[in-house]
Amino acid sequence: MSKSQEEKQSRDRKVVVKRGAQENRAELTEAEWEIMKVVWEKQPCAAGTVQEALVKSKNWAYSTIKTTMDRMVEKGFLEIERIRNLQLFHSSISEVDARRGEFRKMLKRAFNGALTPMMQFLIEHEGISKREAAQLREFVSRAGKKSEGKK
Amino acid sequence: MSKSQEEKQSRDRKVVVKRGAQENRAELTEAEWEIMKVVWEKQPCAAGTVQEALVKSKNWAYSTIKTTMDRMVEKGFLEIERIRNLQLFHSSISEVDARRGEFRKMLKRAFNGALTPMMQFLIEHEGISKREAAQLREFVSRAGKKSEGKK
DNA sequence: GAATATATACGACAATTGTAGAACACGTCA
DNA sequence: TGACGTGTTCTACAATTGTCGTATATATTC
Numbered sequence: 001m002s003k004s005q006e007e008k009q010s011r012d013r014k015v016v017v018k019r020g021a022q023e024n025r026a027e028l029t030e031a032e033w034e035i036m037k038v039v040w041e042k043q044p045c046a047a048g049t050v051q052e053a054l055v056k057s058k059n060w061a062y063s064t065i066k067t068t069m070d071r072m073v074e075k076g077f078l079e080i081e082r083i084r085n086l087q088l089f090h091s092s093i094s095e096v097d098a099r100r101g102e103f104r105k106m107l108k109r110a111f112n113g114a115l116t117p118m119m120q121f122l123i124e125h126e127g128i129s130k131r132e133a134a135q136l137r138e139f140v141s142r143a144g145k146k147s148e149g150k151k
Numbered sequence: 152m153s154k155s156q157e158e159k160q161s162r163d164r165k166v167v168v169k170r171g172a173q174e175n176r177a178e179l180t181e182a183e184w185e186i187m188k189v190v191w192e193k194q195p196c197a198a199g200t201v202q203e204a205l206v207k208s209k210n211w212a213y214s215t216i217k218t219t220m221d222r223m224v225e226k227g228f229l230e231i232e233r234i235r236n237l238q239l240f241h242s243s244i245s246e247v248d249a250r251r252g253e254f255r256k257m258l259k260r261a262f263n264g265a266l267t268p269m270m271q272f273l274i275e276h277e278g279i280s281k282r283e284a285a286q287l288r289e290f291v292s293r294a295g296k297k298s299e300g301k302k
Numbered sequence: 303g304a305a306t307a308t309a310t311a312c313g314a315c316a317a318t319t320g321t322a323g324a325a326c327a328c329g330t331c332a
Numbered sequence: 333t334g335a336c337g338t339g340t341t342c343t344a345c346a347a348t349t350g351t352c353g354t355a356t357a358t359a360t361t362c
Contacts, residue, residue, distance in 0.1 A: 029349065033260045048309075061352050066310075068350080085309060085358045096276055099261040103272070106257035109184045110250040115279065119286035121250055123293055126266075135267045136291045139274055140284070180319065199339075212322045217340075219320075236328050236339065 025101035026077065026093045031068050033098075034058060036077070040095050044081055044088035176252035177228065177244045182219050184249075185209060187228070191246050195232055195239035 028036060038053045039045060047066040054060060069089055072078040081088045104113075111117040179187060189204045190196060198217045205211060220240055223229040232239045255264075262268040270287070273279055279287070 031350065064351050099272055100276065102257050102261040106253050109181065110253040115283050116286060119283060119290060123290045125247055125251065132267050133291060136270055139270055140288050140291050182320065215321050
């Protein structure tokens with residue numbers, strides 16, 4: 001496997017574009033996640049806005065965030081709308097697609113890509129709060145109807 | 152945040168040791184996952200065994216795998232049992248802990264650490280089969296009881 | 303126009319992760 | 333003992349990601 005092939009695969013794995021019925025998904029790094037969460041909420045917004053939003057939880061230098069965001073533009077995760085000297089960023093990937101990417105990556109690594117072993121894992125090894133359980137019950141009752149519809 | 156602090160936090164995040172009732176979990180890279188899956192299945196085993204097992208899916212050079220495994224020893228994920236000149240590796244982390252680490256990382260990044268939005272996401276965006284929905288229901292029905300026990 | 307504030311561009315370094323070949327060491331066999 | 337096979341050690345490079353200060357550019361105000 002040559003470097004360029006691997007590079008191409010690596011890219012495809014990060015952002016899998018729509019091919020027929022296949023869905024969009026993206027894989028973000030830790031820092032990218034933090035930044036995208038702010039962008040999804042405040043877009044279009046400047047890098048400075050993102051920095052201000054993250055100053056408490058992360059305390060990153062402005063240039064740290066700007067660099068990361070510029071790289072995300074190169075990767076196709078963000079786009080720049082220019083107004084005079086100001087760059088406003090907006091997302092090119094949806095939160096749903098990013099979530100899907102992260103979820104699928106986890107599923108593939110830890111559960112060979114299958115939901116059933118993950119569910120078993122949750123059942124046997126993960127507990128949840130009462131509140132979460134109540135909310136889940138509500139969603140599950142809807143799930144019955146939705147899944148019938150889907151399949 | 153100084154470099155050494157960040158380094159310490161980074162380590163703690165990768166392997167969170169047992170503190171009281173808190174659980175074990177680990178975070179593995181892509182290559183580490185591939186290797187651990189083989190080790191869990193064949194341990195104790197030599198690096199060459201791992202390389203042979205992965206030759207079809209990955210075609211990594213022996214030294215690629217050996218290097219990764221040596222680094223994993225340094226990280227505490229693997230341990231070496233020496234028999235003459237031969238090193239047999241066995242895992243220091245369980246598959247459950249690794250799964251938990253990967254799952255929790257995903258949950259934190261994509262769903263702010265909460266199960267409920269993840270389940271909602273699955274139901275609304277991922278499409279689940281009847282069987283999976285049934286497992287979800289089982290999880291929810293057990294959730295009430297288990298969480299009492301765990302918490 | 304100068305001073306100031308804001309924002310971008312530039313450049314660089316460190317750590318981690320992935321990748322792997324070459325050199326060296328050990329064990330076995332003829 | 334030398335040859336050969338197996339396994340470890342050593343070394344190194346590349347890419348990515350994280351991190352950030354400095355230089356430069358732009359816009360505004362006095």
